[in-house]
Amino acid sequence: MPTIGVGRDLLFAALGKTYTQEEFEDLCFDFGIELDDVTTEKAIVRKEKHLEEEADEDEEVIYKIDIPANRYDLLCLEGLAQALRVFCGIQEIPTYKLADISKDAMLKMHVKPETSLIRPFVVCAVLRGLTFDKARYNSFIDLQDKLHQNICRRRTLVAIGTHDLDKLEGPFTYEALPPSSINFTPLKQERSFRADELMEFYKSDLKLKKFLHIIEDSPVYPVIYDSKRTVLSLPPIINGAHSAITLETKNVFIECTATDLTKAKVVLNTMVTAFAEYCENKFVIEPVEVISSDGKSHIYPDLSVHTMEVPLSYINGRIGISLEAEEVTKLLYRMQLYAKQSTSDNKQSNIIVSVPPTRSDVLHPCDVSEDVAIAYGFNAIMDQAIVDNNASNRLAASLTLLPLNEMSDLIRKEVAMVGFTEVLTFILCSKKENFSMLNRKDDKSKAVIIGNPRSSDFEAVRTTLMPGILKTVAHNKDHPKPIKIFEVGDIAILDDNDVGAKNLRQFAALHCGAHAGLEIIHGLVDKVMEKNGITFSPGDKSGGYYIEESDEPEFFARRQARIIYKGKQIGIFGIVDPEVLKNFDITDPCSFVELNIESFL
Numbered sequence: 001m002p003t004i005g006v007g008r009d010l011l012f013a014a015l016g017k018t019y020t021q022e023e024f025e026d027l028c029f030d031f032g033i034e035l036d037d038v039t040t041e042k043a044i045v046r047k048e049k050h051l052e053e054e055a056d057e058d059e060e061v062i063y064k065i066d067i068p069a070n071r072y073d074l075l076c077l078e079g080l081a082q083a084l085r086v087f088c089g090i091q092e093i094p095t096y097k098l099a100d101i102s103k104d105a106m107l108k109m110h111v112k113p114e115t116s117l118i119r120p121f122v123v124c125a126v127l128r129g130l131t132f133d134k135a136r137y138n139s140f141i142d143l144q145d146k147l148h149q150n151i152c153r154r155r156t157l158v159a160i161g162t163h164d165l166d167k168l169e170g171p172f173t174y175e176a177l178p179p180s181s182i183n184f185t186p187l188k189q190e191r192s193f194r195a196d197e198l199m200e201f202y203k204s205d206l207k208l209k210k211f212l213h214i215i216e217d218s219p220v221y222p223v224i225y226d227s228k229r230t231v232l233s234l235p236p237i238i239n240g241a242h243s244a245i246t247l248e249t250k251n252v253f254i255e256c257t258a259t260d261l262t263k264a265k266v267v268l269n270t271m272v273t274a275f276a277e278y279c280e281n282k283f284v285i286e287p288v289e290v291i292s293s294d295g296k297s298h299i300y301p302d303l304s305v306h307t308m309e310v311p312l313s314y315i316n317g318r319i320g321i322s323l324e325a326e327e328v329t330k331l332l333y334r335m336q337l338y339a340k341q342s343t344s345d346n347k348q349s350n351i352i353v354s355v356p357p358t359r360s361d362v363l364h365p366c367d368v369s370e371d372v373a374i375a376y377g378f379n380a381i382m383d384q385a386i387v388d389n390n391a392s393n394r395l396a397a398s399l400t401l402l403p404l405n406e407m408s409d410l411i412r413k414e415v416a417m418v419g420f421t422e423v424l425t426f427i428l429c430s431k432k433e434n435f436s437m438l439n440r441k442d443d444k445s446k447a448v449i450i451g452n453p454r455s456s457d458f459e460a461v462r463t464t465l466m467p468g469i470l471k472t473v474a475h476n477k478d479h480p481k482p483i484k485i486f487e488v489g490d491i492a493i494l495d496d497n498d499v500g501a502k503n504l505r506q507f508a509a510l511h512c513g514a515h516a517g518l519e520i521i522h523g524l525v526d527k528v529m530e531k532n533g534i535t536f537s538p539g540d541k542s543g544g545y546y547i548e549e550s551d552e553p554e555f556f557a558r559r560q561a562r563i564i565y566k567g568k569q570i571g572i573f574g575i576v577d578p579e580v581l582k583n584f585d586i587t588d589p590c591s592f593v594e595l596n597i598e599s600f601l
Helices: 008-015 021-031 041-049 077-087 113-117 134-149 195-204 209-214 261-278 312-319 325-334 365-376 403-417 466-474 518-531 578-583
Strands: 003-007 034-040 061-066 107-111 121-127 158-164 172-177 221-225 231-234 252-258 284-291 297-300 306-311 338-343 349-355 385-387 393-395 483-494 501-512 545-549 555-565 568-576 590-596
Touching: 003 008, 003 077, 003 134, 008 061, 008 077, 021 034, 021 077, 034 041, 077 134, 077 261, 077 325, 107 121, 113 172, 121 261, 121 297, 134 158, 134 261, 158 231, 158 261, 172 252, 195 209, 221 252, 231 252, 252 261, 261 284, 306 312, 306 365, 312 325, 312 349, 312 365, 325 338, 325 349, 325 365, 403 483, 403 501, 403 518, 466 483, 466 501, 466 590, 501 518, 518 545, 518 555, 518 568, 518 590, 568 578
Parallel strands: 107 172, 107 284
Antiparallel strands: 003 061, 034 061, 121 252, 121 284, 158 252, 172 221, 221 231, 284 297, 306 349, 338 349, 385 393, 483 501, 501 590, 545 555, 555 568, 568 590
């Protein structure tokens, strides 16, 4: 979850009310966010520099607030304050409009065909008559940084450029040119650079060097010019110094270049809706016409409201409450969603929800149900049966366990009752732990590898629970023997589905001690299968389960077996190979079992 820092006094002023810390924590909880920390700017600096100076009484208090990752509208003080005002009934939902100007009078952005080689999309808008003060200006810049880190994926998908429109002259052109032919003075610099020189110059810049790789190796760089060939920006690296915004800026031109058009439109909408309240005409945004290289014309920003129809029974059933349509519409209004009741042909009561441009996170009826649950109050939801469309009582979907989780809990309970202790290990591990330390070879066909991992300890998603369990034993070698531990958790393997990988729920257990024979772990396998109603049927390949000899490198030869159920291998058990134990610095013998829980469903 992203965390934003807002000044407490500024936030309370925007809300029109002062809260105690406990009252504000309660308000955050009710709204589905969390007050993570209370600090000051100077305290943050002291912490970074490891200073032990005493705090001043007049330091501005900063609230660090955790925001849901998909609520881009809450990433700045303006969006957060507005959402809380609507939630508390202080303010009505604002209506955002495009300025009423003719298409001929609109600013235009012409897109050249060469941009398809690097960043093919651009969307634009203008905020007219904007009034900045220091706090608003800082919030405006900070929102761009937050969006760049979040939905923009560090500028790889979208890059935002903001400019003082009064220093520019339209129409604008979005081009892609060889680096040697682009020359301009970048932001915060006093001399002009060629684009290729700029790349070398910024390799020593701590902030900008991490974005250079996005375009550095391309034969052409994206660039935006005005009608006088003044460079607005070299996306996604840096803006030009000529059009830099200041506290005195009144008219702001916003452009978002992108490789993903949908995300670009979301980012643009987030920027303009958050700060349109400071415009001379509140909540009015001036559109810009973007003319593609094929001659097609598009008007941005797209502030249209999209609607979805959600059955009332779906909302009540998901949450576990019984509300009338009128109550649901009032709760949705508190979450900035217009809603009204309708009746379908089969007399089923439906809720028609109008989703404004600020709520790009609302994509599915389950998102609507979530907002109803937040406004209703999670603490008010009781564990009780509801009446469904067939007039029968049942638990709400939100209150019933998924079959896989129910099966997982059953196995946890039974294995714990025979003396094993549950452990929880990291789902990420090193490639060495996942392969070579288990005597396995990486054929590149199974493991999900992490791109640009923070450390070598988290290079891959585990394809077995074995490394984590063996590491647990290695860190507890002095514990009295035998050590009997188990884990129920997910692994991930590559797959041909649309995601490219899939999760599998696994059960694994280990017995470590001087007498960790095959019969001990075999007995545990029989116990787990028995509790699932599966009998041991040697030679019977249609009914129960049976075992057959296996030859896996992580186990001792001829002291291992695969578990076969319904004609498929669902697991394996055996005595861990001494070389594997040595790799994990374990001196006592170990027997181990791992099987797939989903095969029981």
